[in-house]
Amino acid sequence: MWQYRELIRNLTVADLKNRYQNTSLGFFWSLLSPLLLAGVLYFVFRNLWGREQNFAINILVGVMAWQFFATGSSSSLRAIVGNSGLVTRVYIPRQILVLSNVLTSLINSLLAFIALLPIIFILLGHLPVTVLLFPLVHVLYFWFIYGLGLLLSALYVYFRDVDQIWQVLVRALFFGSPIMYPLSIVPPNLLPYYLLNPMTQLILIYRDVMVPGDLPSLYGVGIVAGFAIAAYLVGSFTFKKLERRFAEAI
Amino acid sequence: MSAIIVDNVSKIFRIPHEKKTTVFQNVVGLIKRQFSYEQFWALKDISFEVKKGEALGIIGRNGSGKSTLLKILARILYPDSGSVSLNGKVASFLQLGVGFQPELTARENLYIYASILGVGRKRVEKMYDDIFDFAELRRFENMKLKNFSSGMNMRLAFATAFHAVPDTLLIDEVFAVGDEAFKRKCHDRMTQFKAEGKTIVFVSHGLDAVKELCQRSMLLHEGRIVTMGDTEKVINDYLAMPRRGTKQ
Numbered sequence: 001m002w003q004y005r006e007l008i009r010n011l012t013v014a015d016l017k018n019r020y021q022n023t024s025l026g027f028f029w030s031l032l033s034p035l036l037l038a039g040v041l042y043f044v045f046r047n048l049w050g051r052e053q054n055f056a057i058n059i060l061v062g063v064m065a066w067q068f069f070a071t072g073s074s075s076s077l078r079a080i081v082g083n084s085g086l087v088t089r090v091y092i093p094r095q096i097l098v099l100s101n102v103l104t105s106l107i108n109s110l111l112a113f114i115a116l117l118p119i120i121f122i123l124l125g126h127l128p129v130t131v132l133l134f135p136l137v138h139v140l141y142f143w144f145i146y147g148l149g150l151l152l153s154a155l156y157v158y159f160r161d162v163d164q165i166w167q168v169l170v171r172a173l174f175f176g177s178p179i180m181y182p183l184s185i186v187p188p189n190l191l192p193y194y195l196l197n198p199m200t201q202l203i204l205i206y207r208d209v210m211v212p213g214d215l216p217s218l219y220g221v222g223i224v225a226g227f228a229i230a231a232y233l234v235g236s237f238t239f240k241k242l243e244r245r246f247a248e249a250i
Numbered sequence: 251m252s253a254i255i256v257d258n259v260s261k262i263f264r265i266p267h268e269k270k271t272t273v274f275q276n277v278v279g280l281i282k283r284q285f286s287y288e289q290f291w292a293l294k295d296i297s298f299e300v301k302k303g304e305a306l307g308i309i310g311r312n313g314s315g316k317s318t319l320l321k322i323l324a325r326i327l328y329p330d331s332g333s334v335s336l337n338g339k340v341a342s343f344l345q346l347g348v349g350f351q352p353e354l355t356a357r358e359n360l361y362i363y364a365s366i367l368g369v370g371r372k373r374v375e376k377m378y379d380d381i382f383d384f385a386e387l388r389r390f391e392n393m394k395l396k397n398f399s400s401g402m403n404m405r406l407a408f409a410t411a412f413h414a415v416p417d418t419l420l421i422d423e424v425f426a427v428g429d430e431a432f433k434r435k436c437h438d439r440m441t442q443f444k445a446e447g448k449t450i451v452f453v454s455h456g457l458d459a460v461k462e463l464c465q466r467s468m469l470l471h472e473g474r475i476v477t478m479g480d481t482e483k484v485i486n487d488y489l490a491m492p493r494r495g496t497k498q
Contacts, residue, residue, distance in 0.1 A: 007365040014351050014362055021353045089348040090366060091325040161273040244328045
């Protein structure tokens with residue numbers, strides 16, 4: 001992969017430029033759209049859980065953390081089919097298409113998180129030191145999405161329903177993760193299963209390190225790392241198997 | 251030394267009677283046990299070698315397997331059996347301007363296309379002026395590609411491709427663009443590649459172009475090698491083949 005670093009860089013930059021081409025706010029959308037979503041969630045659920053501690057900040061951090069999963073996985077799903085020219089007319093390692101796609105989402109997510117810091121500072125009055133753990137968590141998160149991207153994009157070449165199925169799953173997971181509601185409303189008998197959801201754990205980790213300044217729970221980090229490794233292994237294995245007939249099947 | 255060794259390569263295309271691309275169709279197919287597809291041997295037992303610095307022409311009718319063979323050499327398709335080994339850096343020109351992005355400028359596209367062809371940024375910077383002069387697009391370097399005419403598009407693609415420096419070039423007839431002067435320039439560059447000792451595999455229907463560039467050629471028919479050897483002789487064999495529709 002290293003010898004293709006320039007290609008990866010160029011494709012990522014092109015992807016970023018393409019995404020915001022012809023929009024007047026350009027890059028700001030990567031910050032603005034999660035902010036608006038957080039705003040909507042805040043006003044809708046304020047009456048229910050508005051008295052919870054740090055309700056507004058928690059929604060903001062939750063939505064920011066969620067965004068990378070939602071956009072990263074559903075745009076990398078089209079990384080192979082959407083670049084059919086690069087698959088059927090020229091040889092480049094095909095993982096590059098998925099990688100550069102996920103990198104684009106990563107950059108967007110990083111910018112959004114960086115813009116979030118001053119907002120947290122204003123709302124809280126200070127920034128916890130544990131924010132410095134953010135890059136480590138984000139690296140794990142990145143591998144998780146990259147693994148998913150490999151799996152989804154390869155399957156999508158052969159089964160086009162994967163797109164619709166995945167969208168339903170993403171939506172289900174959105175409501176199955178503590179983004180707009182507090183963890184305390186989850187029934188205690190379901191909680192152990194609920195905590196197996198890697199998105200729940202990721203959101204809790206980001207909140208821990210960015211709001212109260214707690215160290216994330218080892219259990220949570222373990223779940224996320226486990227899912228990241230599993231997604232990467234399953235994803236690259238499936239991709240390798242299916243890649244051979246990409247050019248014929250597209 | 252051989253630049254390309256192809257050993258017993260076969261390729262089967264499966265043509266399903268009813269194309270299934272959705273999960274639902276696949277499930278229905280599973281239940282109904284409809285897995286029928288036609289097998290079509292695009293290539294059968296192909297073996298040959300290309301020496302370093304040699305230019306090999308591949309000719310044959312439509313559907314004879316020329317492009318499939320080239321795609322296998324380019325690692326775009328995988329052979330179902332047999333093996334291909336390639337020495338050195340290979341650049342394939344099956345279609346020019348692969349990966350061009352209409353919303354980006356000519357200059358940005360130049361860097362993207364060059365990196366697809368395996369040319370590093372530093373090299374491109376060094377050859378930047380050359381490329382735009384060759385393409386005769388100096389004035390348009392900051393114009394978005396969507397505003398380019400198809401001819402300008404092709405010229406940019408050609409100019410970039412011709413400044414790539416692979417050891418082996420795989421070319422599927424891409425010369426039918428541009429005006430006479432530009433065609434001439436491309437042709438000269440091809441000859442220069444050959445003089446520099448690059449290995450070339452050239453697929454074309456243009457027999458004159460093959461004759462001019464390649465000493466050795468291969469005639470394909472229905473996925474098999476009919477003759478291989480001196481270009482002059484291979485072309486005669488090709489012309490002597492019975493016409494389509496008449497029995498052999």
